[in-house]
Amino acid sequence: MKTQNLKILTYLMAIFTFTILTMVGCSNNPLTSENGNGNGNGNGNGGGSGSETAGIKLNVITSEETDDPSANLSISEAKALLSKIEVENSSGSREINMNSLVVNFNLSGDVKQVIEKSIPEGIYTKIKFQLHKPEDFETVSDPEFKTGTSGNQRFSVIIKGSYNGSAFVYKSRKSVNIVLNFHQPVDIRNNMKNITLLLQKNLWFISNGITLNPNDEDNSDIIDDNIKRSFAKAFKDDDKNGRPDDN
Numbered sequence: 001m002k003t004q005n006l007k008i009l010t011y012l013m014a015i016f017t018f019t020i021l022t023m024v025g026c027s028n029n030p031l032t033s034e035n036g037n038g039n040g041n042g043n044g045n046g047g048g049s050g051s052e053t054a055g056i057k058l059n060v061i062t063s064e065e066t067d068d069p070s071a072n073l074s075i076s077e078a079k080a081l082l083s084k085i086e087v088e089n090s091s092g093s094r095e096i097n098m099n100s101l102v103v104n105f106n107l108s109g110d111v112k113q114v115i116e117k118s119i120p121e122g123i124y125t126k127i128k129f130q131l132h133k134p135e136d137f138e139t140v141s142d143p144e145f146k147t148g149t150s151g152n153q154r155f156s157v158i159i160k161g162s163y164n165g166s167a168f169v170y171k172s173r174k175s176v177n178i179v180l181n182f183h184q185p186v187d188i189r190n191n192m193k194n195i196t197l198l199l200q201k202n203l204w205f206i207s208n209g210i211t212l213n214p215n216d217e218d219n220s221d222i223i224d225d226n227i228k229r230s231f232a233k234a235f236k237d238d239d240k241n242g243r244p245d246d247n
Contacts, residue, residue: 053118053190053191053192054118054119054120054121054188054189054190054191054192055116055117055118055119055188055192055193056087056096056116056117056119056188056192056193056194056195057113057115057116057192057193057194057195058085058096058113058114058115058116058117058127058195058197059111059112059113059114059194059195059196059197059237059240060103060105060106060111060112060114060196060197060199061106061109061110061111061112061196061197061198061199061242062078062105062106062107062108062109062199062200062201063109063198063199063200063201063202063232072162072163072164072165073161073162073163073164073205073211073214074161074162075107075159075160075161075201075204076107076160076161076162077104077107077158077159077160077161078104078105078107078157078158078159078160078201079102079103079104079105079142079157079158080102080103080105080131080156080157080158081100081101081102081103081131081132081133081134081140081145081155081156081157082097082100082101082103082114082129082130082131082132083097083098083099083100083101083129083130083132084098084128084129084130084132084177085097085098085101085115085127085128085129086127086128086129087119087124087126087127087128087186087195088124088125088126088127088128089122089123089124089125090123090125091122093128094119094120094122094124095117095119096115096117096119097115097117100132100134100138100140101114101115102140102141102142102145105199105201107201109242110242111196111237111240111241111242116192119188121188121189121190122187122188123185123186123187123188124182124185124186124188125181125182125185125186126179126180126181126182126234127179127180127182127195127197127234128177128178128179128180129177129178130175130176130177130178131156131157131172131174131175131176131178131227131228132156132175133154133155133156133172133173133174133175134146134154134155135154136149136150136154137149144158145158151173152173154173155171155172155173156172156173156174156175156176157170157171157172157227158170158171158172159171159204159214161214163205163211163213163214163215164213166215168214168215170214170223172220172223172224172227174224176224176227176228178228178231180197180231180233180234181234182195182234182235182236183233183234183235183236183244184235184236184244186236193236193238194236194237194238194239194240195234195235195236195237196234196235196236196237196240196242197231197233197234198231198232198233198234198235198242199230199231199232200230200232201230203226203229203230204223204226204227204230205219205223205226206226207219207222207226
């Protein structure tokens, strides 16, 4: 009887040991780790590529055209709130930045980096973003974009300068969605690509060859439309010279 009990006890201990070893082995299985997409950014849009370095560096450059000396119009500062920045390929859109981002434009014509973001590998054909007027409940890092909660106290674009000797601060109260096709499709394969947006600031305050007074509220709709179409091009610019790459 004692021999039989000893055999049963030995059998139960073997089962217990096997169970413990199996549980430890499963806990070390990398397939069950929390960041299962492998890209480390926690956004869950790895796209199955397994790459950690594919992505975009988004830049902005303003056109080299100078201010209009004949009308004594000069621009000293320009900035905008950008949000809902996405790139698109045949599989859909990939998020770059969805929150509002303050962008101070470099008016000297130099390329300025705005944001850098990892995205799945692929061939991308267009970029989408919004010139964003803050919501009444939204907090903005630059208080000039929101001086109150009413619609007339929240702004998407702010441009400062002088016109015929008088200072002006032009503030757009419109949110505008912009879609730009890339100059050529951008192939992102295990690397970071520079994408540059060309902004033609010389278009902002002109209509039919006539310079518009930024202080005249009757010109607001035309100026707002000009700001939208001043985002003229988007292209791969890995040498960051403000011109489209050859390939």
